[in-house]
Amino acid sequence: MGCPRADHRTTVEDVTTSLASTALRTDQYELTMLAAALHDGSAHRRCTFEVFARKLPDGRRYGIVAGTERVLDAVRAFRFTDDDLASVSRFLDASTVEWLRDYRFSGTITGFPEGELYFPGSPILSVTGTFAECVLLETITLSILNHDSAIASAAARMVTAADGRPPIEMGSRRTHEEAAVAAARAAYIAGFTATSNLEAARRHGVPSAGTSAHAFTMVHTTADGPDEAAAFRAQVATLGTGTTLLVDTYDITEGVRTAIDIAGTGLAAVRIDSGDLGPLARQVREQLDSLGATSTKIVVSGDLDEHAIAALRADPVDSYGVGTSLVTGSGAPTAGMVYKLVEVDGVPVAKRSSNKETIGGAKSALRIARPTGTLVEEVIHPATLAPPPLPHARTVTRVFLEGGERAAARVTLEEARENTRKGLRSLPWEGLALSRGEPAIPTRFLSEEDHR
Amino acid sequence: MGCPRADHRTTVEDVTTSLASTALRTDQYELTMLAAALHDGSAHRRCTFEVFARKLPDGRRYGIVAGTERVLDAVRAFRFTDDDLASVSRFLDASTVEWLRDYRFSGTITGFPEGELYFPGSPILSVTGTFAECVLLETITLSILNHDSAIASAAARMVTAADGRPPIEMGSRRTHEEAAVAAARAAYIAGFTATSNLEAARRHGVPSAGTSAHAFTMVHTTADGPDEAAAFRAQVATLGTGTTLLVDTYDITEGVRTAIDIAGTGLAAVRIDSGDLGPLARQVREQLDSLGATSTKIVVSGDLDEHAIAALRADPVDSYGVGTSLVTGSGAPTAGMVYKLVEVDGVPVAKRSSNKETIGGAKSALRIARPTGTLVEEVIHPATLAPPPLPHARTVTRVFLEGGERAAARVTLEEARENTRKGLRSLPWEGLALSRGEPAIPTRFLSEEDHR
Numbered sequence: 001m002g003c004p005r006a007d008h009r010t011t012v013e014d015v016t017t018s019l020a021s022t023a024l025r026t027d028q029y030e031l032t033m034l035a036a037a038l039h040d041g042s043a044h045r046r047c048t049f050e051v052f053a054r055k056l057p058d059g060r061r062y063g064i065v066a067g068t069e070r071v072l073d074a075v076r077a078f079r080f081t082d083d084d085l086a087s088v089s090r091f092l093d094a095s096t097v098e099w100l101r102d103y104r105f106s107g108t109i110t111g112f113p114e115g116e117l118y119f120p121g122s123p124i125l126s127v128t129g130t131f132a133e134c135v136l137l138e139t140i141t142l143s144i145l146n147h148d149s150a151i152a153s154a155a156a157r158m159v160t161a162a163d164g165r166p167p168i169e170m171g172s173r174r175t176h177e178e179a180a181v182a183a184a185r186a187a188y189i190a191g192f193t194a195t196s197n198l199e200a201a202r203r204h205g206v207p208s209a210g211t212s213a214h215a216f217t218m219v220h221t222t223a224d225g226p227d228e229a230a231a232f233r234a235q236v237a238t239l240g241t242g243t244t245l246l247v248d249t250y251d252i253t254e255g256v257r258t259a260i261d262i263a264g265t266g267l268a269a270v271r272i273d274s275g276d277l278g279p280l281a282r283q284v285r286e287q288l289d290s291l292g293a294t295s296t297k298i299v300v301s302g303d304l305d306e307h308a309i310a311a312l313r314a315d316p317v318d319s320y321g322v323g324t325s326l327v328t329g330s331g332a333p334t335a336g337m338v339y340k341l342v343e344v345d346g347v348p349v350a351k352r353s354s355n356k357e358t359i360g361g362a363k364s365a366l367r368i369a370r371p372t373g374t375l376v377e378e379v380i381h382p383a384t385l386a387p388p389p390l391p392h393a394r395t396v397t398r399v400f401l402e403g404g405e406r407a408a409a410r411v412t413l414e415e416a417r418e419n420t421r422k423g424l425r426s427l428p429w430e431g432l433a434l435s436r437g438e439p440a441i442p443t444r445f446l447s448e449e450d451h452r
Numbered sequence: 453m454g455c456p457r458a459d460h461r462t463t464v465e466d467v468t469t470s471l472a473s474t475a476l477r478t479d480q481y482e483l484t485m486l487a488a489a490l491h492d493g494s495a496h497r498r499c500t501f502e503v504f505a506r507k508l509p510d511g512r513r514y515g516i517v518a519g520t521e522r523v524l525d526a527v528r529a530f531r532f533t534d535d536d537l538a539s540v541s542r543f544l545d546a547s548t549v550e551w552l553r554d555y556r557f558s559g560t561i562t563g564f565p566e567g568e569l570y571f572p573g574s575p576i577l578s579v580t581g582t583f584a585e586c587v588l589l590e591t592i593t594l595s596i597l598n599h600d601s602a603i604a605s606a607a608a609r610m611v612t613a614a615d616g617r618p619p620i621e622m623g624s625r626r627t628h629e630e631a632a633v634a635a636a637r638a639a640y641i642a643g644f645t646a647t648s649n650l651e652a653a654r655r656h657g658v659p660s661a662g663t664s665a666h667a668f669t670m671v672h673t674t675a676d677g678p679d680e681a682a683a684f685r686a687q688v689a690t691l692g693t694g695t696t697l698l699v700d701t702y703d704i705t706e707g708v709r710t711a712i713d714i715a716g717t718g719l720a721a722v723r724i725d726s727g728d729l730g731p732l733a734r735q736v737r738e739q740l741d742s743l744g745a746t747s748t749k750i751v752v753s754g755d756l757d758e759h760a761i762a763a764l765r766a767d768p769v770d771s772y773g774v775g776t777s778l779v780t781g782s783g784a785p786t787a788g789m790v791y792k793l794v795e796v797d798g799v800p801v802a803k804r805s806s807n808k809e810t811i812g813g814a815k816s817a818l819r820i821a822r823p824t825g826t827l828v829e830e831v832i833h834p835a836t837l838a839p840p841p842l843p844h845a846r847t848v849t850r851v852f853l854e855g856g857e858r859a860a861a862r863v864t865l866e867e868a869r870e871n872t873r874k875g876l877r878s879l880p881w882e883g884l885a886l887s888r889g890e891p892a893i894p895t896r897f898l899s900e901e902d903h904r
Contacts, residue, residue: 022629024650024651024654025624025629025630025632025633025649025650025651026624026649026650026651027622027624027625027648027649027650027662028648028649028650028653028660028661028662029648029662029663029664029665030662030665031650032662032663032664032687032690032691032695033663033664033665033667033668035690035691036664036668036683036686036687036689036690036691037668037671037686038690039686039689039690040682040685040686040689042671042672042682042683042686045671047671049667074629083654084654087650087653087654088650090653091660093690131667131671135667135668135671138625138665138667139624139625139629139632139648139649140629142625142626143624143625143626143627143628143629143632144628144629146625146626146627147627147628147629147631170479172477172478172479172591172595173479173590173591173594173595173598173791174594174595174598174786174788175595175598175599175628175631175785175786176595176596176599176627176628176630176631176634177474177477177526177591177592177595177596177599177630178477178628178629178630178631179599179627179628179630179631180477180591180595181477182628196479196480196481196591197477197478197479197480197591198476198477198478198479198480198483198539198540199476199477199478201480201539201542202476202535202536202539208480208543209480210479210480210481210482210484211481211484211485212481212484212485212488213481213482213485213590214792214793214803215485215501215583215587215590215792215793216485216488216489216587217803218793218796218801218802218803219489219494219497219499219583219793219796219801220494221796221799221801222799223799226801230492230494231488231494233492234488234489234491234492234494235484235488237488237491237492238484238487238488238490238491238545239484239487239488243484249803250803324786324788327786328785328786329785333627333780333781333785334626334627334776334779334780336626336776339625340666340667341666341667341670341671344670344671344673347673347674347675349670349671349673349678350670351666351669351670351701351702
């Protein structure tokens with residue numbers, strides 16, 4: 001009877017690693033605009049759309065770009081399946097539906113590599129092609145960049161606050177189950193050392209970590225009451241003394257004593273997840289040292305954000321577990337980036353709605369530094385013109401796609417991580433302050449006249 | 453020779469509609485706890501874990517449960533594929549990995565149906581089974597409930613503020629691309645009338661809406677300058693006069709005049725997306741009326757939250773488009789729910805960490821009202837005992853899964869929507885206030901003694 005039909009089938013892995021079809025992660029108006037633009041031919045005009053942030057959220061001094069590689073994957077996967085087409089034919093005419101059947105982005109995408117700093121007005125991504133092929137990519141592009149950059153931007157501040165002590169991402173439970181995977185990836189770009197999220201470990205290769213929760217200690221309760229020692233014994237027997245024992249389920253002092261009793265002074269770490277973490281860390285450090293467990297580390301978690309992390313700098317804390325505040329962008333859960341039409345058939349365009357001005361024309365960015373490497377300003381110039389000859393200037397903008405195909409190798413997570421590390425090192429010192437302030441460096445826009 | 457292997461393959465549709473394998477949307481510590489619990493046999497103890505919120509976020513007076521049906525789907529799909537097992541064998545012993553190969557939740561899940569109100573301490577979901585089978589579900593359960601309930605809780609306040617005028621969800625671009633789909637669903641439960649998100653329309657049947665953006669007007673720019681009329685002509689020719697024309701790309705007064713010139717007085721609506729929306733709506737209403745377009749509606753969008761929506765109550769606004777504030781939970785992007793072990797082999801358990809007390813024992817909830825239907829309090833009692841005989845009491849808790857199988861029909865989105873509608877109607881009037889305050893009704897916990 002022949003083989004089962006395997007056409008149009010995709011494995012789970014394909015989907016979870018690269019989103020097999022991203023075409024309906026789209027707002028309806030993109031398709032109705034397409035229909036109207038096909039009607040009068042404007043669909044075929046050559047356009048550039050630009051992703052930028054009008055301002056940084058919440059008094060921040062810099063942002064970290066994350067999500068670019070995910071956007072490029074999503075653009076590649078932006079194809080309409082039969083099921084997608086059936087769904088949109090509810091509100092679209094037949095010729096537009098047929099046009100979508102063959103959709104494949106064939107234009108150019110340039111922009112900032114993942115891990116780079118960005119500032120208000122930075123041309124983070126530029127998408128050039130026909131109006132029709134570019135307009136459809138607005139929602140998926142912004143969803144990814146706004147989410148991932150919000151997390152990376154918050155994470156970088158926490159990494160700075162942690163001052164060399166490894167921060168671990170543990171926020172999966174506080175955000176949408178797929179956002180959790182992207183958040184773990186973005187936090188790693190920004191300098192977090194590990195995640196609790198197993199899918200991020202599999203899909204993106206982020207190092208994963210985790211040992212036990214209060215429930216594990218509590219399940220060892222019997223009719224005679226709690227038995228913390230039984231829990232610790234089982235954990236050490238299974239995971240070895242290289243594990244982290246959670247010592248605050250009942251009484252912390254007793255928990256620490258029991259932990260060292262059972263695991264010995266070679267125990268890798270204890271974790272404190274509640275209470276006033278600074279005083280508790282000092283007390284636990286003293287107790288561990290007095291028990292001879294001088295190399296046993298202290299991990300703290302529980303409602304930490306960048307400010308709480310910084311406040312623990314003087315305390316004997318070896319690692320931070322960060323959850324809610326990280327995956328919610330620490331007060332700025334979205335980066336506020338927009339996707340705006342800036343050029344049509346070579347002519348710069350801009351809307352004039354109040355407070356939402358756009359600077360027309362496709363753009364590239366340079367970053368200018370002192371001879372010491374400290375940043376001075378960002379200079380944004382028309383993309384069609386050669387970069388102006390400025391000293392100590394570095395071109396930030398790269399070409400990612402040409403003719404719809406990769407024009408350069410994928411930026412790896414490790415490269416993105418290195419971009420952030422270098423970027424943070426290049427900020428003027430006040431740019432690293434956690435307090436609310438102005439962007440760390442000014443942005444200067446050059447016009448065509450400035451080039452002459 | 454023979455057929456290509458199709459085992460363990462899943463179609464894209466399976467994945468996108470029901471998450472074919474959810475097993476790695478998990479924190480690593482759940483699997484290390486499992487390994488240790490299998491080692492000493494505590495894995496097989498009968499446990500109940502409970503999802504509840506210690507408090508409502510941000511001075512809120514009630515919360516709306518959303519995500520329950522998504523959790524039940526995710527539990528059903530919580531199976532470890534070969535690829536999942538290969539990934540976790542990095543850090544797990546072989547016998548634990550083999551145990552996972554056969555994993556399938558076979559316990560009981562009870563809780564609050566989607567769309568119900570909740571308050572601090574409400575037993576939103578109770579998961580009963582062996583420690584091993586329940587502990588693995590912590591992260592996926594919390595990810596879904598914390599995200600979806602945060603959105604629904606914010607959305608319900610906006611629906612109240614809109615006071616009968618239809619609010620439309622347009623926030624996809626401001627949140628993770630998959631969170632966007634869940635956010636559209638949650639907003640619909642809470643009373644939003646439509647979404648811009650096409651995947652939410654396909655996957656969940658949420659009504660979708662959308663017509664055009666500024667880019668569509670701007671792509672009609674020529675060497676002679678902007679041509680708003682050309683854009684409106686193309687849109688009306690393609691989508692008919694039942695469309696919404698966006699009138700604020702350049703000058704609003706001119707935009708309105710051009711819109712009616714081209715579409716006639718039968719134009720369905722105009723949209724204003726920037727500026728001071730109240731005065732602009734009044735001005736546009738007056739102009740539309742003077743042009744004879746008395747039935748043309750006014751849609752407003754742009755940085756709206758529940759407070760901005762309420763502030764427009766006296767203005768001639770017919771519909772609200774809400775984006776950023778909705779998908780970020782309007783200041784509370786996560787619901788702060790936790791998943792805590794409350795019972796082991798029939799014995800209530802609780803941890804004693806400071807400020808994080810848990811009330812032990814599996815629980816059920818009743819809601820008590822006045823004869824008029826207005827809520828008075830929530831009463832939470834031990835699940836093993838019959839509900840206390842209180843007048844005007846309604847049992848909120850339902851049984852969803854028994855023996856791992858559906859014990860009742862799925863709560864449809866329309867039923868969930870009706871739950872919210874009824875719930876909001878039953879709140880005391882101060883419970884609907886947008887200002888910061890206390891929970892709308894108190895919660896009373898009954899012990900076994902209270903039953904005697």
